[in-house]
Amino acid sequence: MTDSAQRIVSDYLAAVDRASRDLPTERRVELVTDLAEHIAAARAELKPETEDGVRDVLGRLGDPRAIVAEARVQLGLPSVPAGPVPAGHPAGAHATGRAAPPRPPGGMPHRPAPPPEPVAPVRASKVGGWLIAVIAVGFTVLLTVCCLGAGVYALRYGDGGPAHGPGEPPRPRPTLTVPGR
Amino acid sequence: MAGIDALATALRRGTLEFCVLALLDRGERYGVELVRQLGKETSLTTTEGTLYPLLSRLRRTGWVTTTWQESPTGPPRRYYALTRDGRAALAHFRAEWAEYRDAVDRIVGTEPR
Numbered sequence: 001m002t003d004s005a006q007r008i009v010s011d012y013l014a015a016v017d018r019a020s021r022d023l024p025t026e027r028r029v030e031l032v033t034d035l036a037e038h039i040a041a042a043r044a045e046l047k048p049e050t051e052d053g054v055r056d057v058l059g060r061l062g063d064p065r066a067i068v069a070e071a072r073v074q075l076g077l078p079s080v081p082a083g084p085v086p087a088g089h090p091a092g093a094h095a096t097g098r099a100a101p102p103r104p105p106g107g108m109p110h111r112p113a114p115p116p117e118p119v120a121p122v123r124a125s126k127v128g129g130w131l132i133a134v135i136a137v138g139f140t141v142l143l144t145v146c147c148l149g150a151g152v153y154a155l156r157y158g159d160g161g162p163a164h165g166p167g168e169p170p171r172p173r174p175t176l177t178v179p180g181r
Numbered sequence: 182m183a184g185i186d187a188l189a190t191a192l193r194r195g196t197l198e199f200c201v202l203a204l205l206d207r208g209e210r211y212g213v214e215l216v217r218q219l220g221k222e223t224s225l226t227t228t229e230g231t232l233y234p235l236l237s238r239l240r241r242t243g244w245v246t247t248t249w250q251e252s253p254t255g256p257p258r259r260y261y262a263l264t265r266d267g268r269a270a271l272a273h274f275r276a277e278w279a280e281y282r283d284a285v286d287r288i289v290g291t292e293p294r
Contacts, residue, residue, distance in 0.1 A: 027237070034212070034233040037259055041213045044255020060220065062228025071234035 005054040009039055012058045019068040023075065031071055035061060189224065197225055198235055198244075199278070202263060202271040205245060211258035212236070236261065244270055 013032055020028045039057055046053040061067070072079060197219075204210065204218055215236075216229040226232060239245045244267030252258045263271070286292035 030237055031233060034237065035230060037256075038212050038216070038229070038233070040256045041211065041252070041258055044252065045213070060228065061230035064230075066228060067230040067234065070231040071237075074234040074238045 002049075002051065005043075005049065005051050008051070008054055008058065009043075012039075012061075012064065016064040016067060019064045020071065023068070023071060023077070027071065027075060031067070035067070193225060196278075198239060199271060199274040200225060201232075201235065201239065202244060202267050202274075205261055205263040206268065206271055209248075209260045209262035211250075211252075211260045213258075215261055239267070243267075 013036055016035055017028065017032050020031055023031070038061065039054075042057040043049055043054060046057070069079065200219065200222075201215070204215060210218070212233075216226075216232045219226050219232060220229050236245070240247065244264055245261050246264050247259045247261050249257045250260050283292070
């Protein structure tokens with residue numbers, strides 16, 4: 001596992017997390033965790049693991065925005081409010097880690113940490129170790145993005161930020177609606 | 182070409198999840214294995230990653246369940262398996278689909294000769 005491959009993976013998962021900031025927290029953590037598990041399993045099958053191999057794994061997973069757009073569909077949420085995702089985005093265009101938004105000068109508003117994800121029962125300590133590692137990566141990414149997101153929130157909504165329409169209230173948190181079957 | 186893409190998306194909606202259930206009906210599979218198998222059918226999927234939100238919904242619906250199992254090559258794998266409800270949903274779909282497909286074939290003129 002090379003540092004550069006690790007960085008590519010981290011950037012990819014961070015891009016998924018950024019794109020999914022409007023999803024309910026539990027779904028967002030689950031999505032990042034599912035993809036992190038997929039990447040870990042697919043990397044283990046690369047013999048030997050190369051940076052190109054890792055890029056291929058991420059390319060096959062596809063554009064983070066397209067994955068999040070599908071998550072919104074599955075949750076019955078309206079399509080993403082800003083930056084629409086083109087339908088049928090081609091594989092191979094994985095994220096390269098966009099620049100993080102600037103932090104507000106006055107520090108960041110407090111935001112409570114997300115509740116812990118219920119962990120599936122595991123059968124062996126090795127399983128637990130990997131799971132904890134995967135979830136730790138997911139939470140690290142999530143917390144980072146929460147902080148950045150809180151900063152952006154402050155910039156947009158604090159002091160009647162110009163980026164926002166006049167008199168438009170903050171969006172309510174979307175509730176989880178699963179399409180009935 | 183937007184119309185073509187929209188058609189593919191519309192056809193996938195409502196059918197892809199039953200393709201997932203049908204694959205799992207043949208035996209449990211871990212995530213990478215499952216999404217790669219579906220990914221081979223290019224008309225069924227866009228990218229491998231878009232299948233995970235679907236798998237998440239199937240878990241919450243109670244049609245699939247997952248278990249962790251050791252892997253000979255790396256980290257433990259999360260295996261997906263069909264539940265009793267999932268199997269019933271698949272059986273229901275198979276019956277509905279055959280009827281629906283036959284009706285469309287008759288009207289559109291695509292019935293096998």
